[in-house]
Amino acid sequence: ETTVNRIAAGEVIQRPASALKEMIENSLDAHASTIQITVKSGGMKLLQIQDNGTGIRKEDLEIVCERFTTSKLEKFEDLATIVTYGFRGEALASVSHVAHLSIVTKTVDGQCAYRASYVDSKLKAPPKPCAGNQGTQITVEDLFYNMSTRRRALKSVSEEHNKIAHIVEHYAVHNAHVGFTLKKQGESLADIRTPPNSTVVDNIRIIYGNNIAKELVEVDASDETLKMKMKGYISNVNYSAKKYNMLLFINHRLVESAALKKVLDQVYSVYIPKNSHPFLYLSLELDPRNMDVNVHPTKREVHFLHEDLVLDKIKMAVESKLLGCNT
Numbered sequence: 206e207t208t209v210n211r212i213a214a215g216e217v218i219q220r221p222a223s224a225l226k227e228m229i230e231n232s233l234d235a236h237a238s239t240i241q242i243t244v245k246s247g248g249m250k251l252l253q254i255q256d257n258g259t260g261i262r263k264e265d266l267e268i269v270c271e272r273f274t275t276s277k278l279e280k281f282e283d284l285a286t287i288v289t290y291g292f293r294g295e296a297l298a299s300v301s302h303v304a305h306l307s308i309v310t311k312t313v314d315g316q317c318a319y320r321a322s323y324v325d326s327k328l329k330a331p332p333k334p335c336a337g338n339q340g341t342q343i344t345v346e347d348l349f350y351n352m353s354t355r356r357r358a359l360k361s362v363s364e365e366h367n368k369i370a371h372i373v374e375h376y377a378v379h380n381a382h383v384g385f386t387l388k389k390q391g392e393s394l395a396d397i398r399t400p401p402n403s404t405v406v407d408n409i410r411i412i413y414g415n416n417i418a419k420e421l422v423e424v425d426a427s428d429e430t431l432k433m434k435m436k437g438y439i440s441n442v443n444y445s446a447k448k449y450n451m452l453l454f455i456n457h458r459l460v461e462s463a464a465l466k467k468v469l470d471q472v473y474s475v476y477i478p479k480n481s482h483p484f485l486y487l488s489l490e491l492d493p494r495n496m497d498v499n500v501h502p503t504k505r506e507v508h509f510l511h512e513d514l515v516l517d518k519i520k521m522a523v524e525s526k527l528l529g530c531n532t
């Protein structure tokens with residue numbers, strides 16, 4: 206049974222960056238306004254995330270790592286989330302099967318903080334009182350220590366670190382009200398640092414540079430019958446970045462859509478010289494019931510109902526901005 210759980214966990218958590226993505230979403234769900242991430246060896250040795258969110262009550266520490274015992278299934282909106290992304294409540298459980306996981310957490314009205322360590326979904330020992338600030342610190346060490354196939358599938362330390370940095374960059378742009386930092390353990394200078402309560406454009410400037418930030422135009426689109434709303438920032442025709450950057454959030458989850466990328470590539474190919482690329486940040490809101498339920502929550506690629514019509518709306522919105530820039 207342990208082996209089966211471990212293999213399943215390895216499907217949910219494929220690399221340090223995928224574990225981090227889940228943990229960032231948990232911190233955001235806990236209404237954190239600062240999220241500090243520390244990593245060592247591309248997150249393979251150490252992946253630590255500290256937030257100032259609601260914290261976890263002592264009595265809940267026993268179940269947070271059990272599969273599907275999520276605290277987020279109580280409200281209707283959360284049911285919608287399940288419909289959107291399939292089952293949830295697997296992230297921490299999965300991590301506990303393939304890494305050493307420990308949590309230090311304190312709620313506002315908690316007397317003190319508690320520390321708990323887990324193995325294979327279970328507490329190793331009853332939570333112990335300790336010192337700590339309000340919020341939650343989750344430490345993941347030696348990811349895939351017991352799963353050599355997964356470990357071998359990982360890339361170099363620097364590539365894994367880059368994947369982590371991309372996750373942090375994307376979430377920092379999308380959640381500009383939250384202050385993010387990413388640093389390597391033992392280093393005093395952060396790789397990424399965004400202040401709390403900044404704007405999307407501020408954070409694009411901090412992360413991607415002023416060359417991109419100064420060329421951005423705002424886009425938006427909405428359609429009542431399709432139940433879609435979209436807004437974002439895209440580079441105008443004057444700018445051509447060396448790297449393709451497409452940040453796509455659907456219902457506040459970082460996703461990928463090959464279909465959308467293809468449509469936008471077509472639009473930009475008209476305006477942008479060969480071998481150069483646009484910068485696009487798009488936040489799309491769709492009725493969760495229109496999302497494809499067969500897509501596993503950990504798979505980044507998404508599909509949704511009326512996809513062609515929605516993509517057409519986005520295409521028109523982007524195109525009209527680019528035309529606007531020409532005149």
Ligand code: ADP
Pocket residue numbers: 227231232235256258259260261269270274275276277293294295296297298341
């Ligand atoms: P889900 O997010 O789908 O509920 P997870 O496995 O990601 O499942 O998390 C399990 C539970 O652990 C959450 O429902 C939440 O109660 C708790 N939790 C995890 N991370 C945090 C955090 N940073 N702050 C507060 N609670 C957390």
Ligand code: MG
Pocket residue numbers: 227230231294296
């Ligand atoms: Mg979660």
